[in-house]
Amino acid sequence: MTATLAKADVVPAASQKRGRRVAGWLPVVPLLVVVAIAFGIPALAMLNGAFTVKDQTTGATSYSTANLTDSLQGAYFTALVGSVKLSAVSAGIATVLGLPLAQAVVTSRFRALREAVLTASGVLANFGGVPLAFAFVATLGNAGVLTRQFGLTDKGWNLYSFWGLVIVYLYFLIPLMVLTITPALDGLRSQWREAAQNNGATSAQYWRHVALPVLAPSLLGGFVLLFGSAFAAYATAAAMVGSAVPLVTLQIADAISGNVLVGQENVALALSLDMVLIAGVVMAVYLPLQRRSARWLA
Numbered sequence: 193m194t195a196t197l198a199k200a201d202v203v204p205a206a207s208q209k210r211g212r213r214v215a216g217w218l219p220v221v222p223l224l225v226v227v228a229i230a231f232g233i234p235a236l237a238m239l240n241g242a243f244t245v246k247d248q249t250t251g252a253t254s255y256s257t258a259n260l261t262d263s264l265q266g267a268y269f270t271a272l273v274g275s276v277k278l279s280a281v282s283a284g285i286a287t288v289l290g291l292p293l294a295q296a297v298v299t300s301r302f303r304a305l306r307e308a309v310l311t312a313s314g315v316l317a318n319f320g321g322v323p324l325a326f327a328f329v330a331t332l333g334n335a336g337v338l339t340r341q342f343g344l345t346d347k348g349w350n351l352y353s354f355w356g357l358v359i360v361y362l363y364f365l366i367p368l369m370v371l372t373i374t375p376a377l378d379g380l381r382s383q384w385r386e387a388a389q390n391n392g393a394t395s396a397q398y399w400r401h402v403a404l405p406v407l408a409p410s411l412l413g414g415f416v417l418l419f420g421s422a423f424a425a426y427a428t429a430a431a432m433v434g435s436a437v438p439l440v441t442l443q444i445a446d447a448i449s450g451n452v453l454v455g456q457e458n459v460a461l462a463l464s465l466d467m468v469l470i471a472g473v474v475m476a477v478y479l480p481l482q483r484r485s486a487r488w489l490a
Contacts, residue, residue: 238468241461259462268459271438272466275423278354278439282361283418287411289362290369297370298377310374313367320364321427328360329432352433360428365418372417376410413481420474423467440467 245256262268297309331338332351339345350356380403388398404411426441435442440463447460 235468238461238464241458242465244458246458259458260465262459263462263466267438268440268443268463271440271443272463274354274438275440276470278357278361278437279419279422282358282365282422283415285358286362286365286369286418287415290366290414291373291407291411293366294370294373294377298374310371313370316367317364317371320425322431324360324363325428325431328356328363332356332359352436354437357429357433357437360432361422361425365422368421369414369418372414373407373410376407380406409481413478416474416478416481420471420478423470423474 242259243255243257244253245258246253264272293309297306300306328336328351330336332344332349333339334345334351336351339349339351351360384402384406385398388402393401424441426445429437429439430442430445435446444460444463444467447456447463
């Protein structure tokens with residue numbers, strides 16, 4: 193009889209536990225539906241198109257890896273490599289420049305300065321596209337204000353080049369790095385610096401042996417985040433350099449619009465799939481670094 197009562201007590205407890213689990217998932221259902229519609233359906237359409245080949249003569253379609261093969265050859269592959277190179281260089285420079293700027297803001301005694309810089313960084317990190325391209329063209333273009341004022345054209349300056357695009361990207365990547373690394377800098381404990389100083393360490397030694405090793409996961413995570421932001425940028429480069437600098441986002445736009453070859457829409461989807469795979473690798477690197485950084489700075 194005792195065993196029967198115990199079993200009767202276990203059944204309601206298990207039922208209540210399942211009920212709590214179901215109730216906990218109910219608020220997430222609308223989000224899952226939105227994600228499935230906004231991301232799932234386009235992802236499936238992209239996968240289907242990337243592996244679909246259409247015969248231009250008969251109009252018949254079949255599944256093949258020809259589009260993916262084409263996306264990794266010739267001008268498409270050059271554009272993919274160009275985007276990776278541009279993203280890596282601009283993200284690396286922004287990481288190096290953003291760290292001391294963020295450190296200066298964190299250690300500042302003026303709270304208003306910190307709030308002003310962080311607010312401005314939040315605005316500038318989201319300032320891009322055609323307005324940003326127009327601002328730089330008007331300032332540093334061939335007929336820009338500063339270009340004519342200082343005779344930069346005679347000195348070999350060209351905004352519509354790889355390094356010109358890097359400078360433009362730094363305009364929004366450095367503020368993004370400041371926003372990304374500031375919480376990690378706030379997590380550095382003052383006791384660590386005091387302990388290093390008590391043991392005779394200089395400021396440079398403290399940063400080399402204590403601060404930078406602790407910040408390394410956050411710095412690498414910030415670099416990865418900046419890389420992804422630069423890699424996905426399209427409107428700024430399209431408005432400023434056009435086809436002067438080979439980028440995969442510009443190749444996708446040309447393939448979809450048929451500016452180069454007619455009927456290359458599925459190759460554009462294959463290029464998009466290449467970008468998704470690279471972004472997936474980037475996120476696979478970023479998430480473990482973020483967790484490790486949070487464990488150190490918690």
